[in-house]
Amino acid sequence: MNFRRECGQIIHDTTDYLSYKGYLISDQDQFDLLDEIDDAIEKSGPSSTDKEEAAMRIRSLIGTLFKTVYQCSNCGNFFIDNNHPRLEMFRGVNPVNRNLLMSALGDKWKGFIFAEWKDKIPDWQTSNGILYNETNASSLTVRLDGNGKYSAWETLEQDYYKLFNELKNKNAIRYSHLKKNNTVIHSWSLKK
Template sequence: MSKFTCLCGSIISDSSDFESYKARYIADQDYYDFLDEYQQTITERQFHVFSRYTREIFQCSTCHNLIVFSKGERFDFNPLTLGADNLLLSRSGKNWKGMMSATFRQQSGEIYWQTNQEQGFRQHLSLSELKELYYRKFEELKTLNILRHAHLTINGVTEHQFDINTSKQE
């Protein structure tokens, strides 16, 4: 499933990971931290068993409706309490560690970053514009300690890479 429509008519996308409006009975933004933490001890079979028992939940950013997918069916729940937005946000709140990705191909570059404090997307950048924006945003997000991973790829070659789990920069 990549997109579906809420009862209010808003389109909800499920086309990437780390969504702030999606959970698997644990916040989607925390799901990969969970997997990283247990990666060394969990076997492939245990992972498949775990995945088999999780259910996906989405929250509409327009009407705050909760949509649960279970056993091939869809169930909608509309919160009765005012201020029930961001129910599926990471337990880390605004300090959730996000990601950044930048790619340059031939004559044009694009960059995307997402954290719970901000997100951005720029395209049609020259190589110098892309590098300047990438390294500036990288330092900013890393200094704020809200960056999980980042990479800069130029014409298929990785120029820079960062992963918080290994604190590795290339």
């Protein structure tokens, strides 16, 4: 889902782990969900198939009971997707906390970084390279030359490794990828 706000901000929902996206569950539904989780833990059979079926029941119920919520990072307004053809909007009171949907772990939430270079600029991009820092890490010391969009591979690669090293040292990432023309140049994942 993508939609433009009246303030001009475009909200994109094209990936996971978004800091401006969350989910609501009503108090009435929460206890049904907790009961289903209890049943899955206590009553699922011993086989891996039984456990998989129990997990899928919970995931299905979560998909049914939760409503998707977005918060505009520009104006702070909330938008609730109530499974209707339009979003319900709620305005905050000034000053608005624009990080209400951020992880409860705050800066300690482990996110990811992703960088990609294409020699031929795709129709949907305005530059050859992009670098996404999808973490909640604040007070970074690294200065990125490309500001997220790159016209030189060397600058993108350099900024990626600077950001990767700082975030890894802060224990702020779970995975990281650098691609050039669909070839993985660097990939790293936190060991579980």
